[in-house]
Amino acid sequence: MIIVMNLQATDADVRSVTARIEELGLRAHVSKGVERTIIGVIGDERLIKREQLSLLPQVENVIPVLKPYKLASREFKGGDSVVDVAGVKVGGARIAVMAGPCSVESEEQLMSTARAVRAAGATLLRGGAYKPRTSPYAFQGLGEDGLKLLAKAREATGLGIVTEVMESAEVELVADYADLLQVGARNMQNTKLLRKLSQVNKPVLLKRNFSATLNELLMSAEYLLSGGNERVILCERGIRTFVEYSRNTLDLNVVPAAKLLSHLPMIVDPSHGTGRQDLIIPMSRAAIAAGADGLIVEVHPNPSEAFSDGDQSLTPAAFDQLMREVRSIASALGREGPGTP
């Protein structure tokens, strides 16, 4: 932590800052410049709060030097983490593709989708049983019945199951059925849910909130890691900006940026990220080219009849096209395309 004093600061002001730093159990190092005096804090700055120094007289600015996360950082672990989800490796050389309907609607809808995505090479089946909807009048998911259908689809196809859990009270129930527990974008900072998930023996797919910084995403991962769950997969799914031609702005820059700071694998959701069927395939190619470890894609046998998210769901035929294009990009990068090993 570095404290910048303002132009008016006297020696007494500087001393009162250094005294406060020492009171807090750390050491201070003063550097007098021509226009400003700066004070470096020697010791673990994470032990103190900004405000303990920023509100002292004549302090102009307090600048943290260390990242606030530890376990999620590359400094803590240099190599790339690979997360095993029901035998599928996420974060290794092979691209992982999770696909399926936004909502589980019926046995027939789920089974036909599961078979189609498996045939195209998807390695995990996604499907929502609990749905956080903007409108109270919209379909809110089948609940546990949806989870049971997902388990049936796993039996039938061998695909591991990815599904969302919405609050801490439901974690155990959902974990009984799912292979990968999804934290939705709206819940990225639901700290009670994160705490509970940190104690569960299942991997977690942590979706970035649509207005979260990378720092905040990694701090939410830190909740999971620091509670004991090391199997965390990050997911970019679009941020909110001024742009009008996509529902969200899929931010691929975060993929290489996260890889520089963290060892955790990261996948991309081009369905929510763009909100438009006709942008999903080009942005899936771009995501893999940017370095993503996989994709999570919405597929529905008949998008215009979907209970939710039809506008951003691919037909099985379009998904098959996506998989072929993604394999081609993966191979250009020297990675293995999606599919069973």
Add this chain to the structure above:
Amino acid sequence: MIIVMNLQATDADVRSVTARIEELGLRAHVSKGVERTIIGVIGDERLIKREQLSLLPQVENVIPVLKPYKLASREFKGGDSVVDVAGVKVGGARIAVMAGPCSVESEEQLMSTARAVRAAGATLLRGGAYKPRTSPYAFQGLGEDGLKLLAKAREATGLGIVTEVMESAEVELVADYADLLQVGARNMQNTKLLRKLSQVNKPVLLKRNFSATLNELLMSAEYLLSGGNERVILCERGIRTFVEYSRNTLDLNVVPAAKLLSHLPMIVDPSHGTGRQDLIIPMSRAAIAAGADGLIVEVHPNPSEAFSDGDQSLTPAAFDQLMREVRSIASALGREGPGTP
């Protein structure tokens, strides 16, 4: 709902859209323009999903005509709603000011703050017992012990209590202590929490998420109203933008905009909205001038020692100054200043 066909649309394409509309139980009204054919949907468009029409061949755009919320709208209720919180009216002629520490830290801290804000004219006491923090290593609140201290402060000062509830499982416990249940910005779309709160006999303070549109805020209010809880107070607390000089961008435009669309009262949180002590007073004046029904402000006896949010907390003396300036603005508007009636 209006369907715009693209330039290539044939008569057969138009007929397939009108047929689909009729299949969905509504009527279609076709209007052929020079460059485009548009089709109006006659009936309650809320019964159908955009995707049921947008994905049909040659459909260029589907434009909703009705707002998705009903009970929160001015059309449903023309007059302004006034919400009673422990005898304090929010939404009437008198400005309501809720003040207190970000976190409840100790009996002494809470009592001294409660007495100070009451003396300055605050009408409700705010204080957090459950805290959603970005970092897992930060103070997470005193929990039920905090609630007990808040109840003690109410006994001592007569001020009603505003406190946050973080998940549905905690609603009953928090409702036992609080007079106004706060939904934090991160939970604005926690639909399980909203559902539970819609069934509780306590008013709710619904904070706007920092990237929520007004539509989304009113849809979250609709969850509460449609579940049976009519006592909803909206709160603006800053949005996330590119600007660098405030932690968030307090968006006062939403105040008159919400008043045009909804009958619900709206207050403003200048502490979170700006994140800077030195902007709180001018932005509080501006909030009242823009038409807000009240404020919620963080006050701490010693901000530099606060367990959380010190940078955006006022000292009791500064809060007293704020109250004097707010009274002056209220009076210029012909409203009553904050204080006991």
Add this chain to the structure above:
Amino acid sequence: MIIVMNLQATDADVRSVTARIEELGLRAHVSKGVERTIIGVIGDERLIKREQLSLLPQVENVIPVLKPYKLASREFKGGDSVVDVAGVKVGGARIAVMAGPCSVESEEQLMSTARAVRAAGATLLRGGAYKPRTSPYAFQGLGEDGLKLLAKAREATGLGIVTEVMESAEVELVADYADLLQVGARNMQNTKLLRKLSQVNKPVLLKRNFSATLNELLMSAEYLLSGGNERVILCERGIRTFVEYSRNTLDLNVVPAAKLLSHLPMIVDPSHGTGRQDLIIPMSRAAIAAGADGLIVEVHPNPSEAFSDGDQSLTPAAFDQLMREVRSIASALGREGPGTP
């Protein structure tokens, strides 16, 4: 400037940074922490470029300490600047209100508007002769004929003239007619235009670009000040965000934030800032309450027939109402309301 070395930095890496700093004519001050070494630069950091240090091996971050502007800063000039525009003081105790049509359309339109805004108490007349329009097919302004009409209106009403200048080649012509030269939001970083305006003996109204930081706004002011023109008035006119209920998001936080950093006066444009007739009056009240030194407002005798910006223009009657409300807020703040002294 502070250089933060990363965890891997060796003593040799630190030495290569300090050597580079000395080569650049400044001095280095090394402070070894537990996890990081930081190096303070002693001397005027504005003389070096970030990249000269940031790209050296094992440098993690380079943090500037000084603001990049000098003449625009409060440190350079402690008191508030007051800019005289044709006898009207902007930045003093009295609120200044500039009003008039978006575009000058005809003599009749301009004269009737000028008389109406003068009667309501406006102190300067605004009107566009050169219009930067999004569409090449839209009305682009009357050009010099518009300037002549503005001059006529000045003669008839005594109101000083505010009008936009769009490029450096037009500065002299426009300066022959106008009392205050407006730099539009899209031209805030047109450095050729700023350079030219810095050498003209007329005050400048510098509008903030809709995605400019405060730093960038003050740097554009610095172009004017450093070239020799000290008469600069800042203007907030809305930023671009995700919100959907206003054309732009009028950002009033920038008003008190700019006042803390700079001595320059600042006014607010609620017409462009909101883009909605029905938000202009409440946001004008809020702007003055936040500390703005004045307003610039679009007024048209018949907004639905305006050649441009009708949706955000007030009728003369509505403008009269605005002036009464603004006077009331000004008086609550202890400032003088708009009007001739």
Add this chain to the structure above:
Amino acid sequence: MIIVMNLQATDADVRSVTARIEELGLRAHVSKGVERTIIGVIGDERLIKREQLSLLPQVENVIPVLKPYKLASREFKGGDSVVDVAGVKVGGARIAVMAGPCSVESEEQLMSTARAVRAAGATLLRGGAYKPRTSPYAFQGLGEDGLKLLAKAREATGLGIVTEVMESAEVELVADYADLLQVGARNMQNTKLLRKLSQVNKPVLLKRNFSATLNELLMSAEYLLSGGNERVILCERGIRTFVEYSRNTLDLNVVPAAKLLSHLPMIVDPSHGTGRQDLIIPMSRAAIAAGADGLIVEVHPNPSEAFSDGDQSLTPAAFDQLMREVRSIASALGREGPGTP
């Protein structure tokens, strides 16, 4: 254009809207729904202004149906435009890569960069002679001397020249030297510059402003096209959002979105788009994978000594690596990699 009447609208209100539409030379088509009456405008809606209808009594909303641009649209021209720049085709099967220093600094710097980028396969040389800088104290470019050095580099290497022109008065001079005239992001809506460029016999590279919508970008292209210059290349270079890990947010979604609406070629600038050396290569791969027709990249023989933009410039060696990776992605897509034909 569709006019939505509000709930209170009477038959007389509807008639006054239809009368106004007919007065404006168009026809009206009324459709009475259950909750709203909507009125379709038959005829070319581009001939009227929104405000002529939006401000009539009881009008709730006016929704345009047609895009405001014509010549830039796919409807006007179905096939992809290919722009020839000094013999290099931009928009065809072959990827075009423009590379060179941010600023032209000296003959030696320019020549060595030109040779290096040519050797790596770049097909055009970029370099700034006129620089729009945020700070008045920063290097503003060599001006015409810079243009002369660019011409020399063209002679020496055969590479066509891309350089920025900052205002209309400079267009002729710059056009004498350059093969492709660049409109910088800050000038995307400098309509005087666009008008002048529309009459010049040189192609134009139009960079998207960092807060421009796609609509606005295409309207700026329409200025060029409607004035007679058909050789327009669009360029994405990052938008301004809340994210903190890149200087701008490179928005690749705009690439496939623009391709759906317009026939114009589009390239991507990963240097300005990210502002970080270490993100340029992955985001270049992603840009090509998303469907971009080329790249414009900053390269400097010694980035830490660059007069401008060193933080986002590649060394020649890194640029060579970029070209190899881009070729591999291009080939995976069935396109030809950059390089001389």
